[in-house]
Amino acid sequence: MVSxxxxxEALLLIAxxxxxxxxxLAKREDKVLKLTGYVIAGFIIGVVIAYxxxxxxxxxxxxxxxxxxxxxxxxxxxxxxxxxxxx
Numbered sequence: 001m002v003s004x005x006x007x008x009e010a011l012l013l014i015a016x017x018x019x020x021x022x023x024x025l026a027k028r029e030d031k032v033l034k035l036t037g038y039v040i041a042g043f044i045i046g047v048v049i050a051y052x053x054x055x056x057x058x059x060x061x062x063x064x065x066x067x068x069x070x071x072x073x074x075x076x077x078x079x080x081x082x083x084x085x086x087x
Contacts, residue, residue: 019044
């Protein structure tokens, strides 16, 4: 079964390849189309980098939260004495 993460990573690689193709094709055009191609490719690359950075940051936050949870659960629990019965 294919996980959602591997599908998104494949789409990111396809987007980066498409940006590279746009840059390659834009090199051969005149000024306006060259600028448009560079802007489109730069936008695609920027979105991919932002997505990858956010994904890495979220994964690190999840790992640190899980670590803090396990550390809290592993702390020894001291038993409190029962209060003395009232007379």
